[in-house]
Amino acid sequence: MSRSHDLFAAAQRHIPGGVNSPVRAFRGVGGDPVFFESASGPHAIDADGKCYIDYVGSWGPMILGHAHPEVLAAVRERLDKGLSFGAPTELETVMADKVCELVPSMDMVRMVSSGTEATMSALRLARGYTGRDKIVKFEGCYHGHADSLLVKAGSGALTFGEPSSPGVPAALAELTITLRYNDIDQVRETFAEIGSEIACIIVEPVAGNMNCIPPVPGFLEGLREVCDQYGSVLIFDEVMTGFRVALGGAQAHFGIKPDLTALGKVIGGGMPVGAFGGKQEIMSRLSPLGPVYQAGTLSGNPIAMAAGLKTLELISAPGFYDQLAAKVTTLMTGLKERAAVAGIALTTNQAGGMFGIFFTDQQVTNYEQATACNQDQFKAFFHGMLERGVYLAPSAFEAGFVSIMHTDEHIQATLDAAADTFAAIAAR
Numbered sequence: 001m002s003r004s005h006d007l008f009a010a011a012q013r014h015i016p017g018g019v020n021s022p023v024r025a026f027r028g029v030g031g032d033p034v035f036f037e038s039a040s041g042p043h044a045i046d047a048d049g050k051c052y053i054d055y056v057g058s059w060g061p062m063i064l065g066h067a068h069p070e071v072l073a074a075v076r077e078r079l080d081k082g083l084s085f086g087a088p089t090e091l092e093t094v095m096a097d098k099v100c101e102l103v104p105s106m107d108m109v110r111m112v113s114s115g116t117e118a119t120m121s122a123l124r125l126a127r128g129y130t131g132r133d134k135i136v137k138f139e140g141c142y143h144g145h146a147d148s149l150l151v152k153a154g155s156g157a158l159t160f161g162e163p164s165s166p167g168v169p170a171a172l173a174e175l176t177i178t179l180r181y182n183d184i185d186q187v188r189e190t191f192a193e194i195g196s197e198i199a200c201i202i203v204e205p206v207a208g209n210m211n212c213i214p215p216v217p218g219f220l221e222g223l224r225e226v227c228d229q230y231g232s233v234l235i236f237d238e239v240m241t242g243f244r245v246a247l248g249g250a251q252a253h254f255g256i257k258p259d260l261t262a263l264g265k266v267i268g269g270g271m272p273v274g275a276f277g278g279k280q281e282i283m284s285r286l287s288p289l290g291p292v293y294q295a296g297t298l299s300g301n302p303i304a305m306a307a308g309l310k311t312l313e314l315i316s317a318p319g320f321y322d323q324l325a326a327k328v329t330t331l332m333t334g335l336k337e338r339a340a341v342a343g344i345a346l347t348t349n350q351a352g353g354m355f356g357i358f359f360t361d362q363q364v365t366n367y368e369q370a371t372a373c374n375q376d377q378f379k380a381f382f383h384g385m386l387e388r389g390v391y392l393a394p395s396a397f398e399a400g401f402v403s404i405m406h407t408d409e410h411i412q413a414t415l416d417a418a419a420d421t422f423a424a425i426a427a428r
């Protein structure tokens with residue numbers, strides 16, 4: 001048995017399910033999770049010393065590859081000056097200036113320590129600013145695990161949501177309306193009915209938590225129009241897409257300006273960081289300027305800021321995102337070609353440095369279609385690739401990520417592994 005297997009057994013004694021975040025437990029694909037020991041560039045090494053080409057990248061932050069020497073050096077330099085002060089540092093101002101420069105819809109920004117905190121705080125601010133309680137989100141989007149956001153759709157478009165987890169009060173879930181992603185007509189109908197009661201729409205501008213699903217033309221534009229018409233706040237949850245789809249996020253890529261933006265992942269370069277920000281008029285309602293309360297003992301932590309700032313500096317290099325997107329295109333084109341050779345139906349989606357593969361012959365644009373894909377084939381593909389040294393997200397409902405350190409050789413090796421795996425699946 002592998003060391004990962006033993007470590008997983010040991011982990012389960014005192015950690016629920018042996019993991020500190022559920023998707024890591026491999027429940028979606030079966031088998032023992034891989035325990036990692038170290039990582040460098042596009043590679044991650046497990047507890048048994050096996051090396052994988054990694055397409056998870058800590059779920060998005062490692063856009064420069066793992067253990068980038070310049071990021072590590074920036075962290076080391078800060079370390080000797082102390083880990084945390086709970087008081088302002090100059091680094092936080094540098095970070096805020098940089099974020100507002102890179103994401104033009106943001107006039108002001110507040111740092112937090114996770115994506116969940118970022119979306120939860122943006123939501124409170126939108127409610128506080130509008131004086132309204134209801135919110136709209138979309139089926140298949142994930143915005144972290146704040147109570148208002150762990151809500152699934154009710155039985156019809158205009159019914160209010162039901163908790164998707166025990167512990168979320170029904171009274172709160174009722175304030176969340178969950179609509180179909182990429183269905184602007186349903187959004188318009190809902191607002192025509194109760195638009196004046198809706199504080200905000202929160203959306204992943206490219207969905208990355210039901211696999212990777214870009215917005216259809218007109219969807220984000222429509223959300224912007226509807227929010228303008230009804231005085232609701234448009235929140236882009238760019239925790240995943242920020243600095244991933246383009247330097248200015250999905251909003252720059254699609255040319256839509258939200259009122260508020262939630263950030264995470266890349267902005268911390270692998271450290272626990274999130275941020276939310278947007279229009280000055282809304283952000284100035286935040287404590288201590290305004291009455292909407294939000295706070296954090298470790299917010300703006302100097303070590304995390306150092307890692308994040310160095311990451312933002314390096315991804316600002318000219319041509320960075322063209323290179324990243326080209327890598328994704330090579331990977332997606334290659335996967336489709338190899339699946340076709342084996343006679344396996346496969347489609348792909350991509351946006352900048354993120355991608356999704358679907359075991360279906362349909363182009364996938366919403367949650368219903370994503371859940372209708374062939375899950376057995378996905379599981380077989382995941383395990384076949386894992387065996388051959390390629391680490392993909394252990395769930396059919398997560399996007400994949402490429403780093404700037406994934407070279408043509410790594411992608412070619414991935415495609416060779418995929419060709420063998422598809423052939424094995426076809427022969428079953």
Ligand code: PMP
Nearest residue numbers: 114115116142143144237239240
């Ligand atoms: N929003 C989106 C779009 C995410 O993808 C995630 C995490 N995958 C979150 C919010 C929550 O971030 P965190 O896990 O850092 O709390």
